[in-house]
Amino acid sequence: MKMFTNIPRYVEREIEEIQKLTLPIMKKTRKYSFLAVLIIPISILNLLSLVFFTPFSQEMFISTLIFAAIGALGFAFQKEVRYSMKEIQKVSISYMKERVEKSRALDLHRQRHYIELLTNHPTRTLNIFQQFLEEENRQFH
Template sequence: MFTNIPRYVEREIEEIQKLTLPIMKKTRKYSFLAILIIPISIVNLLSLIFFTPWSQEMFISTLIFAVVGALGFAFQKEVRYSAKEIHKVSIAYMKERVEKSRVLDRHRQHHYIELLSTHPTRTLNTFQQFLEEENRQIGL
């Protein structure tokens, strides 16, 4: 995913991945199920409704496919929730890591924590900037 990143940044990303791995595994399973179940249930529901004469069996089949489709949409909603959870865990780790820095002063730590909080779409870039600054300070 990343190319030409320093080893110290790579180690921190690996730590974040270790924390989020259980959530990501569950998310992949639910995503696969949702992608599989939703189209199948929609196609079958449409074919039952528009191309099958009304009968007792059709009603039961329609009900079954509607429940399966609802289950697929529930999986999809869980995937969205899990993605938010992964983001929260990642940001919490980043903030904790910034707070634990013994190299940067409190003002710089607060600056990075503020950036992580206010710019959620740029968290990885902000965290990498923090790590680079910390590494420069260590090297001095």
């Protein structure tokens, strides 16, 4: 899966390794996200039409319960998506930290610096990891 352009091959290889680790979680996340996006609006629209445009009856009550349960399921899928995205981030950062620790090109001080950056700036991990890989590559060449 090629997401990035104009990046060095050694960075691309590491990103592919991260994608291999996160692929099972990502597949589940896509399914749940699709279901949530599909189920929630349908449920809400049907609930609104039942409540505001249908006279009260036992059938209306049962339908309301069914659509409420379907909506709750959709929101549960949405919550699972958020949890899975955090899990993907955790797995990715863990891989990056392990990769920094295994580096033979950088001294312990530089390794700790990058690990600290990865820990303290979770929204910039990919940029930080790329900087690490570029520095490591410069040390080897």
